[in-house]
Amino acid sequence: MAAPSSDLQTLGDLTFRVLYRGAFALLEVHLRAGQSVKAQSDAMVAMDATVDVEGKMEGGLLGGIGRMFSGESFFFQTLRASRGPGVAHLAPAQPGDLLPIELDGMTTYVLQKDGFLAASEGVELSTTAQNLTRGLFSGEGFFVLKARGKGMLFAESYGAIHELDVPAGEEMIVDNGHLVAWPESMHYKLEKASSGWISSFTSGEGLVCRFRGPGKVYIQSRNPAAFGAWVRPLLPNRRSGSS
Amino acid sequence: MSRELQQGANIPLPEIPEITLGIGWEPEKPGGQDADPSAFLLGADQRVGGDEDFVFYNNPRSACGSVQMARASGSDRQHCRIRLGSVPPRVDRIALCLTLFGNCSLAQARSLHIRVLDGQGGELAVFRPPTAQMREAALILGEVYRRNNQWKFRAVGQGFAGGLGPLARNFGVAVEDEPAEATPPPPPPPAPSRAAPSSSTASAAATATGVMSLAKAPATGALPTGSRPVQSRVAGLSYELLYQGAYALARVDLPAGRMLRAQSDAMVAMSPTVEVAGKMEGGLMGGLGRLVSGESLFLQTLTAKHGAGSVYFAPASPGDIAAVELDGDGLIIQKDGFLASTEEVHVNTQIQNLAQGIFSGEGFFILKAEGRGLVFLESYGAIHRLELGPGEQKIVDNGHLVAWSRSMDYRLESANIGIVAALTSGEAIVCRFQGPGTIYIQTRQGKQFGVWLSQFLPTGK
Numbered sequence: 202m203a204a205p206s207s208d209l210q211t212l213g214d215l216t217f218r219v220l221y222r223g224a225f226a227l228l229e230v231h232l233r234a235g236q237s238v239k240a241q242s243d244a245m246v247a248m249d250a251t252v253d254v255e256g257k258m259e260g261g262l263l264g265g266i267g268r269m270f271s272g273e274s275f276f277f278q279t280l281r282a283s284r285g286p287g288v289a290h291l292a293p294a295q296p297g298d299l300l301p302i303e304l305d306g307m308t309t310y311v312l313q314k315d316g317f318l319a320a321s322e323g324v325e326l327s328t329t330a331q332n333l334t335r336g337l338f339s340g341e342g343f344f345v346l347k348a349r350g351k352g353m354l355f356a357e358s359y360g361a362i363h364e365l366d367v368p369a370g371e372e373m374i375v376d377n378g379h380l381v382a383w384p385e386s387m388h389y390k391l392e393k394a395s396s397g398w399i400s401s402f403t404s405g406e407g408l409v410c411r412f413r414g415p416g417k418v419y420i421q422s423r424n425p426a427a428f429g430a431w432v433r434p435l436l437p438n439r440r441s442g443s444s
Numbered sequence: 445m446s447r448e449l450q451q452g453a454n455i456p457l458p459e460i461p462e463i464t465l466g467i468g469w470e471p472e473k474p475g476g477q478d479a480d481p482s483a484f485l486l487g488a489d490q491r492v493g494g495d496e497d498f499v500f501y502n503n504p505r506s507a508c509g510s511v512q513m514a515r516a517s518g519s520d521r522q523h524c525r526i527r528l529g530s531v532p533p534r535v536d537r538i539a540l541c542l543t544l545f546g547n548c549s550l551a552q553a554r555s556l557h558i559r560v561l562d563g564q565g566g567e568l569a570v571f572r573p574p575t576a577q578m579r580e581a582a583l584i585l586g587e588v589y590r591r592n593n594q595w596k597f598r599a600v601g602q603g604f605a606g607g608l609g610p611l612a613r614n615f616g617v618a619v620e621d622e623p624a625e626a627t628p629p630p631p632p633p634p635a636p637s638r639a640a641p642s643s644s645t646a647s648a649a650a651t652a653t654g655v656m657s658l659a660k661a662p663a664t665g666a667l668p669t670g671s672r673p674v675q676s677r678v679a680g681l682s683y684e685l686l687y688q689g690a691y692a693l694a695r696v697d698l699p700a701g702r703m704l705r706a707q708s709d710a711m712v713a714m715s716p717t718v719e720v721a722g723k724m725e726g727g728l729m730g731g732l733g734r735l736v737s738g739e740s741l742f743l744q745t746l747t748a749k750h751g752a753g754s755v756y757f758a759p760a761s762p763g764d765i766a767a768v769e770l771d772g773d774g775l776i777i778q779k780d781g782f783l784a785s786t787e788e789v790h791v792n793t794q795i796q797n798l799a800q801g802i803f804s805g806e807g808f809f810i811l812k813a814e815g816r817g818l819v820f821l822e823s824y825g826a827i828h829r830l831e832l833g834p835g836e837q838k839i840v841d842n843g844h845l846v847a848w849s850r851s852m853d854y855r856l857e858s859a860n861i862g863i864v865a866a867l868t869s870g871e872a873i874v875c876r877f878q879g880p881g882t883i884y885i886q887t888r889q890g891k892q893f894g895v896w897l898s899q900f901l902p903t904g905k
């Protein structure tokens with residue numbers, strides 16, 4: 202199977218390309234002198250010596266919220282070409298694809314909290330807790346990341362990324378574990394999966410999202426929790442423990 | 445001082461360290477297709493010395509660094525910079541080309557030009573190849589070549605049938621076979637004489653085998669699905685297998701009232717007209733489910749109760765999906781190999797006939813699928829199909845089995861010591877099949893993956 206790459210080009214004030222789209226995608230950004238890119242804290246693969254890494258949390262709110270996510274690190278790094286133009290390569294931890302989205306200043310995108318890889322300077326990031334009107338959830342809840350502004354945003358996935366085009370007035374129901382990103386303008390509702398969804402036993406997720414078109418929802422073809430459930434009994438020394 | 449060159453004409457280049465060739469065309473996407481300049485560094489034999497001598501969108505720079513392709517603005521869309529002094533001696537000429545993707549011809553491009561610029565951007569010459577009558581999607585615009593230690597430029601303007609792939613092959617680049625046609629259904633059938641290049645094409649990343657892929661990814665958004673909807677003859681509905689390979693995704697378009705059975709974890713997304721119900725198939729299964737430790741043999745049913753709707757579904761493990769049209773002969777499926785089936789297919793579980801009594805412990809459970817309809821198989825790894833002729837035998841490691849024709853004769857055997865697979869996987873079971881029939885195997889085995897992975901998991905907890 203070919204691992205297709207995209208052309209090097211400038212979109213949203215960032216010169217970039219995504220290499221090896223598919224199972225092991227890699228982002229390459231070409232920074233002008235002084236230009237920076239925000240990235241998830243573990244994302245840096247390689248960079249020129251002209252690039253400096255600064256640890257940073259986005260938004261004053263985040264420190265606090267960061268603590269609420271148990272185990273979730275919401276720290277970003279900023280990679281800045283402070284000493285002249287430079288190239289940096291960034292990649293997610295898990296196998297999977299990257300989704301480059303150009304933000305035009307009008308559309309805000311919502312990402313799953315694990316779905317952020319990188320963004321250009323003009324993109325502003327914030328976290329929010331989803332509207333859990335029905336009080337369905339105990340525990341950590343459903344936090345998402347919002348990206349607004351003008352520039353390039355790179356989401357990451359486990360599995361292939363599919364664009365689900367929901368026509369105006371129509372609805373689509375998506376398993377929460379398969380969500381990658383969607384425009385904030387799109388109307389959606391979090392729902393608890395009906396009792397028929399045995400999926401909730403095995404993957405531990407009992408949530409689905411009901412989206413109303415028009416809009417494009419990006420989904421991933423694999424669910425990390427389901428992968429965990431699949432792999433666990435295959436590990437020889439953990440076989441006895443059932444959960 | 446600039447000269448307008450006619451086809452076939454050449455000019456000597458001044459003794460300067462670097463020249464730039466400016467290539468332009470209108471509109472940006474002639475016939476709606478990407479137009480891509482490329483350069484080939486050719487030896488005296490008119491062939492590249494290696495794949496790195498092929499400079500194009502995914503390999504914007506030659507390995508020697510002397511030829512570099514970059515975007516430009518103004519009337520030139522791309523600039524190809526050539527540092528004449530650092531061109532390796534083995535390179536005799538550098539051919540500059542322009543190719544379009546898909547089924548279109550360069551007649552759809554206007555204002556095509558190649559300009560020869562000196563280091564300061566001053567124009568030395570320009571060539572405007574006539575394209576109005578062209579039927580080809582590839583064009584050799586011109587070439588920079590050596591003659592008696594003097595660099596020269598020649599206006600070529602020669603069309604080439606078939607696009608970038610065939611052009612690159614012609615110059616001796618090892619190009620991977622064109623990938624499957626991309627998402628949008630192709631325009632009317634291509635002219636039979638032309639090798640139609642895929643509309644998705646290209647990447648310079650030379651793969652391990654040294655074969656170059658021309659697949660090209662879009663700048664933003666999802667990759668092409670690499671698939672098209674298929675109308676199932678036996679099930680009377682359409683389906684599609686998207687992103688086949690490591691992370692395949694399936695979609696079935698259910699007409700109103702129709703139903704799909706799927707592995708309990710399978711649902712990814714669906715129309716709101718579809719209702720999900722948890723269900724165990726067959727009265728027997730509850731009991732069996734308990735026997736199979738940790739194995740869920742629960743199925744979901746997805747029914748288009750409130751009108752036609754689509755269901756997207758996928759396995760939990762990385763791997764592929766195969767669709768089998770059942771018609772007459774049934775299918776026997778390893779319990780992990782079943783992803784989904786249409787409602788007319790009856791699915792039952794069975795314990796294998798353990799005639800030899802070689803098994804202790806959990807035994808060998810299988811699913812039997814019968815009837816007329818579609819079955820979707822899932823694999824860990826790729827799915828490979830083996831067709832056996834009458835009387836032909838094949839021995840398959842049990843852990844690599846996905847499914848096989850029900851009518852086929854087979855025997856479970858304890859693998860003898862000679863079979864190394866059994867030693868490594870800790871499984872001592874193989875299946876001996878006798879044709880005629882079809883066997884679906886998977887190229888990886890979950891248990892082996894588990895053993896492999898466990899070595900790398902941090903201990904403690």
